[in-house]
Amino acid sequence: MESLLIRGGRIIDPASGLDATGDVLIVDGRIADIETGSTLDPPQAEVIDAEGCIVCPGLLDIHVHFRDPHQGQLHEETIGSGSASAVAGGFTTVACMPNTAPALDDPTWIGHVIQRGRERDLARIHAIGCGTIGRKGREIAPIGELVAAGAIGISDDGDGIEDDAMMRSVLEAVHEHDTCFMQHCQVPSMTRGAAMNAGPLATRLGLIGWPVEAEEAMIERDLTINADIGARYHAQHLSSGGSVDLIRAARSTGQPATGEASPHHLLLTEAACDGYDTSAKMNPPLRTESDIARLKEGIADGTISILATDHAPHPAHSKATDFASASFGIVGLECALPLYKQALIDDGVLDWPSMLAMMTTAPAALVGLDASGAGRLETGGIADITIIDPDLEWRIDPDAFRSKGRNCPFTGWSVQGRALATIVGGRLRHHIEGIEARLPGSLLQG
Ligand SMILES: [Zn+2]
Known part of the structure; x- marks a missing residue:
């Protein structure tokens, strides 16, 4: 059983109207628990620190x-x-x-x-x-x-x-x-x-x-x-x-x-x-x-x-x-x-x-x-989740894109807000460089 705890983020689920600070527990690719009253502390869960971030359904x-x-x-x-x-x-x-x-x-x-x-x-x-x-x-x-x-x-x-x-x-x-x-x-x-x-x-x-x-x-x-x-x-x-x-x-x-x-x-x-x-x-x-x-x-x-x-x-x-x-x-x-x-x-x-x-x-x-279950966070649903730092400032540089395309009129723009980590079916599929301290070591090796 693989469990992953996203701790202390601002959980926004537009489908249910939830907007509160709390924890999201993922077990075997599904959302096992969403807790906004107290903190979750399941044994053996790997922890992602989402403090200051938005935790929302995958875009x-x-x-x-x-x-x-x-x-x-x-x-x-x-x-x-x-x-x-x-x-x-x-x-x-x-x-x-x-x-x-x-x-x-x-x-x-x-x-x-x-x-x-x-x-x-x-x-x-x-x-x-x-x-x-x-x-x-x-x-x-x-x-x-x-x-x-x-x-x-x-x-x-x-x-x-x-x-x-x-x-x-x-x-x-x-x-x-x-x-x-x-x-x-x-x-x-x-x-x-x-x-x-x-x-x-x-x-x-x-x-x-x-x-x-x-x-x-x-x-x-x-x-x-x-x-x-x-x-x-x-x-x-x-x-x-x-x-x-x-x-x-x-x-x-x-x-x-x-x-x-x-x-x-x-x-x-x-x-x-x-x-x-x-x-x-x-x-x-x-x-x-x-x-x-x-x-x-x-x-x-x-x-x-x-x-x-x-x-x-x-x-x-x-x-x-x-x-x-x-x-x-x-x-x-x-x-x-x-x-x-x-x-x-x-x-x-x-x-x-x-x-x-x-x-x-x-x-x-x-x-x-x-x-x-796409587009929402619910207990028992698929764990497609995006963790966003709404305040992170960065510069758009198409040369750094994963896409093969470079055609972008926003080159050089200074913008604010970025997806730090993207989780698909409970698995971390992307994280930006520099946030390793927020992530458990096992995820980084995987
Ligand atoms: Zn068209």
Whole structure:
């Protein structure tokens, strides 16, 4: 019997509302006891000193790109490097988007991703299946088979589904198979060649603008179709304030629609593209201060209930080119937590329990992982736990990332808050250097 005691931390469990100093005992990979009244002192338990730290459910990120399968050579990321990046950022569970090569439109590939994740044995790796074959929007994917093979959601991420009739069929299938649909909200005909937010800055830089309407029009269309279907509909990586208004209105009629935010859309504006810095090239693009304010309003009132990273590694050469030709996206897993703290807690939008709810309880519920105990701390439940030092100051250095990706616009930022240790199924899967005094020797040798 292996027992591990996490002693003296601020235990935050958004699912139960617990927020108190105490001890968490893990026995054989499961939470055996949570004690906030007195201290636990079980014989033979190894002790992690969590004083001054937050002890919370392992973080979930339902939007990552680990680039496996990838025909030809794996160069951008692998499930191994992605998993290492996840636990380094405090994430114990991630969902991989299906825009791989080939796309995850076949049950065999869903099984492949899950199996690779098990072999790497760091974070829990899940797969999202395609809505349409090859993500091309023309032929519906075998959604029931994908779900049966283990897909925890459906998306054509990287592309939105443009055809109205196809969107309806996909939402009906998603509803029938009790899963969720995650839309990449981009009308292709409105964004051809677009590189950044439409407006005076794009004009001055000589770049093709990407209007907010390209995002909003797809969300509006989807919510109209879904009004009489009632599928779990999730709008990914929102960039526009108008999108928040649309989702808020649909939710007020009882439609199960949710919104998602990413760190870069809350901390950076289109101004980051000035000077043609390709690390600021995102899909959807960075917008304006007004959009950021409206996204934060949507977070404060629950319209946006899920925080994700859209972790999107790219090889250096695909960013070391002119702005119009560079790849979209950034890596996010290893710096998301302090960036969210800066955007949301330091700005007074959320407190720690409500922010952690958006990284644990809410994403687990959307993809149905709450049934397996993910995203919460409870006696008898799986011991996926993140220990966070909310005050630790550090500098973001992509060269130190476990991810293979280095494309990050936050390079050199001084931030506060970091996952010190990440525990998956009762086993320490990551700890940062310098906290060895908090950890029992046996864990360090293991
Ligand atoms: Zn996307």
